[in-house]
Amino acid sequence: KAGVTQTPRYLIKTRGQQVTLSCSPISGHRSVSWYQQTPGQGLQFLFEYFSETQRNKGNFPGRFSGRQFSNSRSEMNVSTLELGDSALYLCASSLLGVGTDAEAFFGQGTRLTVV
């Protein structure tokens, strides 16, 4: 079956702009989680959506937001981009979600560069 698909793979944006990243989970998976990976901070949890509801949230400013659609696809939006938002953004899908023993499957990520 198809894996987790993230689009686009690469993105270059200017400071102050906004960006939307997309994640299509594995068919049947209802949970989508987002992580930010940077050399300095490592992997940090952004938020999790389950059945269109945000169920968990990490310690990121309100500029980072997300949503999930009825088909479980999720989007992440970052407004007023800052240079420090440059990172690899990873999406993970699982059947049951965070805090369960269901395995999380990761996409290949979206590499965002803010200039």
Place this chain on the structure above:
Amino acid sequence: AQTVTQSQPEMSVQEAETVTLSCTYDTSESDYYLFWYKQPPSRQMILVIRQEAYKQQNATENRFSVNFQKAAKSFSLKISDSQLGDAAMYFCAYQSSGSRLTFGEGTQLTVNP
């Protein structure tokens, strides 16, 4: 808050030999899950092995095995018969009920031919 520490930023091993990656974690929970993920240059995180805290038996997946010491809060990964394809960044991760995955800093593994 839970923390995960990987004290070895880099490790190297000769092909066909064995290497052990270290991981310690801090938690007050009694029920949780521990994982080792591999991130090759393609950047896609791949689950290598998982361990449920309530299970005393150490998990094994082919050439990969763990040494889980619950009292010491230690969770090391042993890779036997190392192969060139094992070269990657390895992340230790923790997850408890109702929480997110917390990752360690990662260990970059190099496999020398």
